[in-house]
Amino acid sequence: MTSEAKTVQEYIDSLPDDRKLFVQKLRDVIIENLPKGFQEGMGYGMMGYSVPHSIYPKGYHCKPTDPLPFMGLASQKNSINFYHMGIYANKDLHDWFVSEYPKHSSRKLDMGKSCIRFKKFEEIPFDLIGELVTKVSVENWIETYESAFNKK
Template sequence: MQSSANTIEAYLAELPPDRRETVAAVREVVLANLPEGYDEGMDFGMICWHVPLSRYPDTYNGHPLGYVALASQKRYLSLYLMGAYADGDGFRARYEATGKKLNMGKSCVRFTKLDDLPLELIGEVVAEVSPEQYIEIYEKARGLR
């Protein structure tokens, strides 16, 4: 379910109350741990935290360089942790060590309720990569360095 909301407030308002509470709680964890230099906004129909185009305009698709995103899908919620994928299997091992069951897609962690997520780990993962480090990871992956 991709949203056409232009603001985070509008996005949250269109969610059912239980989903709104869950998304708001995960958003708070991200905001509390997000390194300085990332911006929050809407992109691709979801809440995104990204390197602003004013800082890094040369992305492959013209959109800001996404670092974390949060979306309400039809059957679950998705948390996209792009920085965690640079960690290889380290994120998977850290997640499983929390005792929570990891439901990980090709690019996201899927969950249905807040208790499914190890919020402390999510905060740690969000806090780990500065925008400068993320740009370096991105450029290496794209063969630009």
């Protein structure tokens, strides 16, 4: 489910009441732990965190007019989803997250390549997500992105 919201606040305001609190809390955790240089905004119908053109003028290779995406946060039909490209691009980070998750949640990890799905909102491991957010700097993400892109 993509949103037509133009701002993050408009996106949050459009959510059903049972999700607003949890999406806002997850957003707060992300912002509190977001490394310097990333920017928050809307992208691809969800809240996103990206490297602005002022830092990475090339932008996203699929659409250079867009900033370089890194993380996303979305309310989907059956879950709240957190997207973290670092987990997809860095095996060590992925393995760290997978091994840490059971220490923070009794629920089974529901994860795709970069997507972590939370179906029981009250069991979102906010502290773990906060720690994950701190693990990749803007410079680190650009280096990882370019090394993956240049291999093609």
